[in-house]
Amino acid sequence: MLQFELLQNDPSSHARRGTLTLNHGVVQTPIFMPVGTYGTVKGVMPRSLEEMGAQIILGNTFHLWMRPGLDIMESFGGLHDFEKWNKPILTDSGGFQVWSLGAMRKITEEGVHFASPVNGDKLFMSPEVSMQIQTTLNSDIVMQLDECTPYETKGHLTTQAEARKSMEMSRRWAQRSKDEFARLENPNALFGIVQGGMFENLRQESLDALVEMDFPGYAVGGVSVGEPKDLMLQIMAHTPHRLPAHKPRYLMGVGTPEDLVQGVADGVDMFDCVMPTRNARNGTIFTRFGDLKLRNARHKTDHQPIDTTCTCHACAGTSGVSWDQGGREGFSRAYLHHLDRCGEMLGPMLATIHNLHYYLNLMQEVRDALDAGTFAAFRAQFKADRARGV
Ligand SMILES: CNc1nc2cc(C(=O)NN)ccc2[nH]1
Numbered sequence: 427m428l429q430f431e432l433l434q435n436d437p438s439s440h441a442r443r444g445t446l447t448l449n450h451g452v453v454q455t456p457i458f459m460p461v462g463t464y465g466t467v468k469g470v471m472p473r474s475l476e477e478m479g480a481q482i483i484l485g486n487t488f489h490l491w492m493r494p495g496l497d498i499m500e501s502f503g504g505l506h507d508f509e510k511w512n513k514p515i516l517t518d519s520g521g522f523q524v525w526s527l528g529a530m531r532k533i534t535e536e537g538v539h540f541a542s543p544v545n546g547d548k549l550f551m552s553p554e555v556s557m558q559i560q561t562t563l564n565s566d567i568v569m570q571l572d573e574c575t576p577y578e579t580k581g582h583l584t585t586q587a588e589a590r591k592s593m594e595m596s597r598r599w600a601q602r603s604k605d606e607f608a609r610l611e612n613p614n615a616l617f618g619i620v621q622g623g624m625f626e627n628l629r630q631e632s633l634d635a636l637v638e639m640d641f642p643g644y645a646v647g648g649v650s651v652g653e654p655k656d657l658m659l660q661i662m663a664h665t666p667h668r669l670p671a672h673k674p675r676y677l678m679g680v681g682t683p684e685d686l687v688q689g690v691a692d693g694v695d696m697f698d699c700v701m702p703t704r705n706a707r708n709g710t711i712f713t714r715f716g717d718l719k720l721r722n723a724r725h726k727t728d729h730q731p732i733d734t735t736c737t738c739h740a741c742a743g744t745s746g747v748s749w750d751q752g753g754r755e756g757f758s759r760a761y762l763h764h765l766d767r768c769g770e771m772l773g774p775m776l777a778t779i780h781n782l783h784y785y786l787n788l789m790q791e792v793r794d795a796l797d798a799g800t801f802a803a804f805r806a807q808f809k810a811d812r813a814r815g816v
């Protein structure tokens with residue numbers, strides 16, 4: 427089941443405020459979705475995710491199919507009970523992971539043949555298989571199986587003819603995904619995925635065909651695949667706002683804080699990205715006033731937290747009172763620098779809590795600005811703050 431209610435349109439952009447009601451709960455949009463590849467958002471307890479405001483998280487179909495496998499997922503009735511997350515979950519189709527396997531795969535109209543990266547077994551992924559796996563996972567939002575058209579392959583830029591061929595196969599796989607989803611009587615929501623590479627005419631054809639199939643929600647895929655930033659921004663400016671206004675729009679695999687704010691302005695409701703979690707593990711921290719590298723020697727003696735305006739557990743401790751508000755329970759930059767230098771596991775854990783809180787809080791501030799009708803002013807302040815430097 428899926429209901430999307432449009433609450434407010436921003437007069438200065440394509441931004442909109444909405445609520446998404448799914449089988450495991452209600453999601454306020456625009457929203458950032460933390461990525462939980464193997465059934466865990468790396469290093470973060472489900473309760474902490476809830477405390478920082480996460481409303482929906484991602485699971486990767488491919489990885490969970492490989493390990494622990496469908497029989498174990500079946501025995502738990504799906505992913506929610508297995509990972510003890512009782513709010514909504516979105517699972518991708520597995521296609522993106524199979525494509526990133528590179529040489530170890532063979533693509534046919536029927537589906538993709540490949541060798542398991544876990545044990546070398548010969549495996550086959552088709553729209554029907556992907557729907558069967560996602561039905562077992564019982565995710566609230568299921569993604570069709572498509573081909574994530576590459577931007578370039580071994581230095582060869584994908585031509586419009588090649589992108590068309592790929593997009594047209596994804597369109598046929600969208601219909602097969604829809605038919606199998608219905609045959610399985612899956613009670614959740616299936617999203618179609620717009621492809622078409624970096625070609626606006628192909629994006630329009632893909633969009634029109636998927637809208638014709640009447641999905642409850644739509645994603646824009648095939649970006650953030652190595653293309654120059656200006657091409658990603660061009661597709662983000664072209665496609666999302668052309669999707670049906672009364673249905674949720676999901677931009678896959680994007681992006682930096684700046685990409686999220688621009689994406690909201692371009693009409694996107696949902697984002698997922700590994701940046702906050704992956705960058706945290708390598709000591710790159712997002713803050714209101716710019717990004718910082720924990721390893722930099724300048725942090726060695728600094729008693730301040732990584733972000734003096736932040737109320738997360740890393741910056742403000744259990745009190746939740748930020749440094750700027752007088753709180754002194756947070757961990758210092760000196761301590762996080764030390765943990766990073768020692769390779770201590772608490773380092774990535776605290777950095778992940780902060781980065782996820784930063785992304786989730788940023789989207790909360792975006793929703794608040796849309797509710798107040800001050801999104802244009804918010805964007806200007808956001809840009810000025812981020813340029814200040816930490
Ligand atoms: C990190 N970049 C990134 N691009 C993605 C594209 C897709 C896609 O087109 N799926 N059908 C999925 C996940 C992605 N993550």
Ligand SMILES: [Zn+2]
Pocket residue numbers: 733736737738739740741742779780781783
């Ligand atoms: Zn923080």
